[in-house]
Amino acid sequence: MPDDIPRIAVLDDEARMRKALGQLLRTHGYEAALFEDGRALLAAQASRSFDAVLLDLHMPGLSGFAVLEAMQSGAACPPVIVLTGHDEPGNEARVRQLGARAYLTKPVDEAPLLGAIARHLPAAARANRGGC
Numbered sequence: 001m002p003d004d005i006p007r008i009a010v011l012d013d014e015a016r017m018r019k020a021l022g023q024l025l026r027t028h029g030y031e032a033a034l035f036e037d038g039r040a041l042l043a044a045q046a047s048r049s050f051d052a053v054l055l056d057l058h059m060p061g062l063s064g065f066a067v068l069e070a071m072q073s074g075a076a077c078p079p080v081i082v083l084t085g086h087d088e089p090g091n092e093a094r095v096r097q098l099g100a101r102a103y104l105t106k107p108v109d110e111a112p113l114l115g116a117i118a119r120h121l122p123a124a125a126r127a128n129r130g131g132c
Contacts, residue, residue, distance in 0.1 A: 006121055007031045007049070011041045011067065012056040012083070017106070021054055028114060038062030042070055050078045051121055054113075055100070057084035057091065065098065072099040079120035083108055 008030050012018040015036070022032040033050065035041040039062060041053070053071070057064035064082060071077055082095045085106035092103040102116040 005029065005031045006051040007033060008117065009033045009035060009041055009044070009050040009053045009078075011035045011038060011053065011059075011064070013037065013059040014056070017056070024110060024113075025117075030117070038064075038067035038070075041067060045071065052078050052117055053080045054117075055080050055082050057082055057095070058086045065094065068095060068098045068100060081113070081116050081120065083113075 008025055010018055010021045010032055012021065013036055018034050018036065022034045025032040033044065055064045055067060068080055071080065077099065079101040080099065081102040081104065082100045083104050083106055084091065087105045095103055101120045104112060104116065
């Protein structure tokens with residue numbers, strides 16, 4: 001794919017959600033890289049950059065919290081949009097403290113999700129040039 005197409009990583013342990021998000025992103029002109037667990041995303045991020053990340057919060061293995069923390073301590077830190085089906089008191093404040101740019105609850109509507117991506121993609125260029 002051409003380098004000017006924004007690359008968005010999607011991390012969700014639910015296959016249907018992951019595929020649906022990937023299809024939505026591709027329909028709107030983004031390149032989507034789909035991951036079912038945090039270790040796979042972190043390994044991929046070591047060899048290629050993403051312009052943004054859609055991150056499920058509650059997953060087996062590495063939680064979204066752990067993945068977000070690992071991403072923010074790395075060299076490249078793309079904007080992260082957290083998606084959760086288990087909204088609990090304090091979660092939004094915690095992920096924002098860890099550097100997430102947006103917090104959306106599932107089921108998420110298309111317009112708010114695409115709006116959050118569009119708002120935070122410009123930040124990707126700054127982040128990829130050195131520091132969060």
